[in-house]
Amino acid sequence: DGNLLTGTSRGAAYDSLAKHPWKPLYNRAVRGTYRPGSIFKMVQGLIAMEQGSISPRTHIDCNRDIIGCHGGHTQDDLRRAVVHSCNPYFYEVMRRMVNQHPDKDKFDNARLGLGWWTERIKDFGLGTDLGGHIPGTRLGLVPDTTYYNNIYGRRHWTFRTIYSISIGEGELLATPLHMANLAAIMANKGWYMEPHLIRDIGGKGKPESLQVRHEVAVSATHFDPILDAMQAVIEDKSGTGRRAYTPGITTCGKTGTVQNRNKADHSVFMALAPRKSPQIAVSVYVEYAGAGGDWAAPIAGLLVEKYLHGDVPNTERERRVMGATYPLDPQFAEVEPTQPAP
Helix, strand or coil: CHHHCCCCCCCHHHHHHCCCCCCCCCCCCCCCCCCCCHHHHHHHHHHHHHHCCCCCCCCCCCCCCCCCCCCCEEECHHHHHHHHHHHHHHHHHHHHHHHHCCCCHHHHHHHHHHHHHHHHHCCCCCCCCCCCCCCCCCCCCCCCCHHHHHCCCCCCCCHHHHHHHHHHCCCCEEHHHHHHHHHHHHCCCCCEECCCCCCCCCCCCCCHCCCCEEEECHHHHHHHHHHHHHHHHHHHCCCCCCHHHHHEECCCEEEEECCCCCCCCCEEEEEEEEECCEEEEEEEECCCCCCCCCHHHHHHHHHHHHHCCCCCCCCCHHHHHHCCCCCCCCCCCCCCCCCCCC
């Protein structure tokens, strides 16, 4: 409650909050670094299409002997792989991207392929301070060849050693700000402005440094298949993000369920809306709250609805979100939202 930090009692309240075990004063939006989970699959799909490793029509088996998955699907194209959040699909996508040098041995093949991949990922602002305009922004981590050499030793690791980063797990780390920036890149079909806070609006306009577009090395034509999939994540009956659906707003989104060792998974969602002429890009990261569709998706849907409509006709969703107590129950038994006609 922000009111605790105003008025005559703010000193005592601040001291209490500073000592609270949940660390409510810690700016997780820019200081917290987390595995992005399955929202990272959007980036993988984009750079793979640009490279030519896959197309939207590429079908890949859901081989769960390689990496775990969920649901009843057995083979997907790119769109369905995003809707189902298929782990084996994106494992194979990254394997194809990294294995670019079949004439080399498996160690040099992995080293050269990962070097190429790392540069493509950093184009999206991951592993950077995004311009550093928001104080305290941490870099996160995009692991490179030096990183893995330091862990395993030179010529002691291959793609099979590091494959968990293919689905946004493993050593890959990002802040919620990085994740919201990914949503902005999707909305803009390939570029972003450096994130910054607005104090006031004057007659001189934006500083020149804030008017520079950062282009990613992916053709704008590759974004439509990903956006089709992200829209289906919310509108499809089998989509993992259907609880973010809001009537009258075409929202594109992606869920993530991030492993957290022996504790409850983190719930993740990123979204943009409306799809045509987007006005908002958002990421939601809820610690220890289970699947991305359970808590992060409805919270994101509520934020989008409030921002674009100014009010929230869906009072049931607002009641559940605003009435929740932390830590959140991973078993989010919300009534399914009204879906669009098939």
